[in-house]
Amino acid sequence: MAVKVLILEDNPVARSFLCRVVRESFSDAILLTEAGDLETARKHILLTGGSQGLHGVDPFKLILVDLELPDGNGMELLAELTHYPATKIVTTLYSDDDHLFPALQCGADGYLLKEDRFEVLVEELQKIVRGQPPLSPAIARRLLTHFRSGSGGATDSQAPDSGFAPAAFTTSKPIPIEKQLDHERLTPRESEVLTYLSKGFTIKEIASLMGIKWFTVNDHIKSIYKKLNVSSRAEAAVLASKQGLV
């Protein structure tokens, strides 16, 4: 059976470029679905079992989401798809942490910078799918402050606008708070990795500095991503709602 991939991108040229990247990246048979705006993307997702993806017969395995879309922000969709069983990747022109961090908080598994060369994009995409997401120093720094500020999701997210949180929760599965607290703490190793990343070290350099294998460093990064997703879910929902309102 072909692997289903959804590409959400409003610029047709960029869309076809991304299609080429996806095709080049995987050896499996690929069934590409293209969408130019959020509405179309939502329809396609509904056909494959809705945003929960629970009853989906054949859900998308990979979703590429552009952030700037004619009818909204890609983050809205990401926030809706927090439980969708697919690898979600943000494709954007913005490489700064101000734009990428919220997207990662919304549940993206990685990001691709659209201006990169074709070969670079193919490699990066493969890495993300393999579980080696990129992490720039700026985002690492943001992550450090995010986790250091402690109680993260529970208090941070609800403090700014508590009226939003319950409404947002009802659209998705309620999150058990205790479990969340367990998840959002970084292990000392993960903090160390983040600190090195924030200082601009490469994965290989970190591996040799910490005396571990490079794929262990990658595991740490993956775990950090997951914790960020979990801890930010409530915040992300609020964020997405706000983005949608703007």
Next chain:
Amino acid sequence: MPAMSAIPGPPTSDTLPRPTAPAPSVISGFGPSTLEPQPAERRPLLWIGWRRRAMVSVALLGCLGVFLLARWLAGTPHLDTQWSSNARGQLTLLHSPLPELQGFQGRTLVAIGSATAESTALPVDAALLHRSPRWQVNDAARARQTTQNEGLSQLLATGAVRLQFDDGTAVTVPAQLRSYAGLGLMFWPLAGLAWLLLLVAGVVMLARPDLRNGLFMLMSLCQAGNLLFIALETLRGLGLPEGTILADLNLRLALDACTGAALLHAFALHPHRLPQARHIAAVTWVGVLLALALLHAGVLTPVWWWAQGLCLALGVGALAVISLSYRQEPNPFAVVMRRLLLIALATLVLVTAAVAASARVPAVAHGVAVAASVAWYLFLASLLLLTPFLARSRQLLREFAMLAGITTVAASVDLLFVAVFSFGPFTSLAVAVFAALAVYAGARQFILDHMLGRTLLTTERTFDHLYRAAREVQARPQRHPQVLAQLLRDLFEPLELNRVDRVPARSRVLGGGSALVVPLQAAGDDAPLTAALQLRYAQRGQRLFTHDDARLADRVVEQLRRAMAYDQAVERGRHEERQRLAQDLHDDIGARLLTLMYQAPNPELEDYIRHTLQDLKTLTRGLAASEHRLSHAAAEWKADLSQRLSAAQAQLGWACSFDSDLLLSVVQWSALTRVLRELVSNSLYHGNATRIDVSLQFEGESLRLIVADDGKGRTPLAWAHGLGLGGVRKRVKLLGGQVVWRENEPRGIVCEVRVDSFQPPQ
């Protein structure tokens, strides 16, 4: 008390400060009529503090005392007559409502005698009018005055007195009881002032019962006694209660001497306790007691000169002590006290000189002696009333200075007129009040300046300071505490300025005006008060802080806070504007460039557009973010280069060191980012380098960036200056540095960028 309504009230209680517990209820009025209902009205059921209760009882006791005195005096006999002294020092009848004396106007009195036995006639002259033996310069005149006055009192006590005139006629006049109306106009204000002194003494003593305040109370009570004596001696008509004149000299001498000694003693303890305070006090008190005993025994003659000498000596001693105290600790209280003391001493010297000079002219001697001494005591009483409230409020001080000034001048002018020009009491009082107001209006500024210390800072200079401080805070909000401290230093010129941890909600005056504590608010609107600045000894120890100063400090703090808030709002607005601009650029131009890049016909053009796109991104990021930390920027540069080089199969050697993690301005950040990118691009695409070594150093103020490759580039001097190199030169020039290219060994190119004074953003 019918006379009460005519008396102008003291400053209303609204203008009075509240801090000392008993103050409001205390200085609220002269008489019991205004005092009594107050506590009951204001706090009908509340618990009244013991101090307040004690204060109320002191006030009531004072009223009772004044009333009993008045009642006793009203019951004493007198002759309701008005006399004047002629050139020969004899008494001439001016006016009398008594029916027996009708027709005797203008006749001269030569002797008084008992109504029954003519033989015991006592010759009298103008000395009979002289009331206070304390202020009689001539010892012989004092003896005559005492004899005549006491004789008259004894005769009046028998019920009638026989007056013999120079034309041989004699008339027997029955002694009348002095009614309340017969007490005269001056009695009530003087008694009221004495009562006020008692109250202030009570307030001070109850606020903190210790030796210093005890000494203050002693001084106040002594002066209250003096005022009561004066009140007694200004009674209308002829004849005083028996024994008054006899007791006057010794008692008033004792009161004066005790005041002086207490003053000297108090200055040895306050504001700074002198190490030799004990000795000073002992010597003073022993000396004073000895002098009093000698004066009483009649050893020291002439008495008046010795008495004035003793008072002046005590004053000079007090001056010396307060000067010594100031030298040991520059407390502005000492300065103000020294100033007041100097004024008081000068007044005393003037009074003494005036009385001594006029003693040679019998016609005016009595008038001047009475007027001068009364003026002196009123002045002293005002000073005593003023002292505890020096730091309370400038407003109160002003009122007080006005009241004291007017009272003093009015009383002295009034007495002078009555004595010298023989005006009627009402005429003289009216003239006196006008004259006093005129004199006060002229001397007001002088009085204020000398009581409060110079106010050197004009409004203009204050505004200038404030404006500059606000500008500086706007430019550098993080310097807020230093700017505020500097501003307060400029405004108040304190001797000491330090941070304290005890933070009041508003600025407060402490230590009786010697210190001012100003809360220090951190940047941000609702930031908690974390620390406070304590200013001690305003105007280099020349001035006391007042409540007005505290309010001014509060306003200054508020203004600075507003300046900061304004600055933050402006910065926010600029930031938003830049972000919007960046967003537009990024979204519109970026998207188009991207489309163009995807459709590029060949890789060279694609790279060129990619490069342009990256420059655009750097530009927009520079717009969006206001400043970048060097360490953060370096981390990003390294991560970026690592990625690019690994994609190009090249190695990166990265060395970065800096001794301070400065904040890069947008210009600096974007210039360095683009220089670095351009240099690495050149090495990769033109030199086909396989290894690039980047070294970034920041030491002191100089920045050095070296990019070395092992590519095929050679002879940099021969290069054509294309767009890329021109861009590098331009940006390095923008940073204020130089760039050189040279050949690397064994192969490749080294580019060195050097910026000698790499300034942090202003």
